[in-house]
Amino acid sequence: MPAQNETMIERVIRILEVFGAGENALTASEIARRAKLPLATAHRIVGDLVAARVLEREPDRRVRIGLRLWELATRASSAMSLRDIALPYMEDLHAVVKQHTQLSVLDRHDVLYLERLSSKDATSANTATAGSRLPALQCAPGIVLAAYSLPAVRDELLTWGRLTEFNKQTVMGRDDLRKIIAEARRVGYALAPGWIHTDVSGIAVPILAADGGAIAALSITIKRDSADELTYLHALHTTARAVSRAMNVENLVTDPRLNLLKQQIRRATDAD
The missing domain is CATH 3.30.450.40 (GAF domain)
Incomplete structure (x- = not known):
């Protein structure tokens, strides 16, 4: 489980890090398990990241790394x-x-x-x-x-x-x-x-x-x-x-x- 004093940024990073090289898409439950976060917390953060286009949601509700994250990474x-x-x-x-x-x-x-x-x-x-x-x-x-x-x-x-x-x-x-x-x-x-x-x-x-x-x-x-x-x-x-x-x-x-x-x-x- 995450440390009690863990910041939101640290949790966001943990979620992004669960997407390994070549990983296509994951469910919110899979993300929560891999990131060792409560399911409700993972759902909320994933929803925010989808809204910001950092993650993208597939028609089957699975999510993957979005092009927005790649765009930001390549700038700096x-x-x-x-x-x-x-x-x-x-x-x-x-x-x-x-x-x-x-x-x-x-x-x-x-x-x-x-x-x-x-x-x-x-x-x-x-x-x-x-x-x-x-x-x-x-x-x-x-x-x-x-x-x-x-x-x-x-x-x-x-x-x-x-x-x-x-x-x-x-x-x-x-x-x-x-x-x-x-x-x-x-x-x-x-x-x-x-x-x-x-x-x-x-x-x-x-x-x-x-x-x-x-x-x-x-x-x-x-x-x-x-x-x-x-x-x-x-x-x-x-x-x-x-x-x-x-x-x-x-x-x-x-x-x-x-x-x-x-x-x-x-x-x-x-x-x-």
């Missing part, structure tokens, strides 16, 4: 600016490697995928889609983003980041993950062999700001133990450097210390 989102700048370079990379290609950022303890280019010629499976999330500690983009974060942000993630065992290859030990992150910083990339799908490796490199911190991660998924791994890595690094040069990083990058502060406030609020 630095993530959308990042995507727009990176996309032409991603398309060139995708044409060369012919593998699923992703752009992602760190959002609290998750990796949020901003864009994904799929390929019918890809040698691996990939469940990531634009708008989807994965635990940052258990995918290649999250490892490389942690590696190029401020130490305080990295420690916060290693201490509080969620762990999900996708299969027996998934690294679950926090001490092991700390060593893997340190190695990713040393070599300049992260490799996650079989962590999510046993026959698939994720490989990611950072897109760096002027101060050396990571703005985002550029990644591909490949068949595990691929002989072309070094070729793919070279192409990833070349593309990431091109994106970094194309961006006015001083204006687009958010101070990682602000992200840490937001995480600390959220954790303190959750504890109340």
Whole structure:
């Protein structure tokens, strides 16, 4: 159940967050259950959001995310600016490697995928889609983003980041993950062999700001133990450097210390 001192804005956000990537429509009862809100409260908030066109109601009374929310998000989102700048370079990379290609950022303890280019010629499976999330500690983009974060942000993630065992290859030990992150910083990339799908490796490199911190991660998924791994890595690094040069990083990058502060406030609020 929601905390008694939870604000209306926090409840609205919880409702919007129940719509996962690729989710079409939900009933108010389903929303209430997923958001852990009383049914009457969920009904009232959903009605207000429909009236504001943030949610849209289907003929069968189910609701889905409305175009109004997308419109508002695209106006001011630095993530959308990042995507727009990176996309032409991603398309060139995708044409060369012919593998699923992703752009992602760190959002609290998750990796949020901003864009994904799929390929019918890809040698691996990939469940990531634009708008989807994965635990940052258990995918290649999250490892490389942690590696190029401020130490305080990295420690916060290693201490509080969620762990999900996708299969027996998934690294679950926090001490092991700390060593893997340190190695990713040393070599300049992260490799996650079989962590999510046993026959698939994720490989990611950072897109760096002027101060050396990571703005985002550029990644591909490949068949595990691929002989072309070094070729793919070279192409990833070349593309990431091109994106970094194309961006006015001083204006687009958010101070990682602000992200840490937001995480600390959220954790303190959750504890109340």
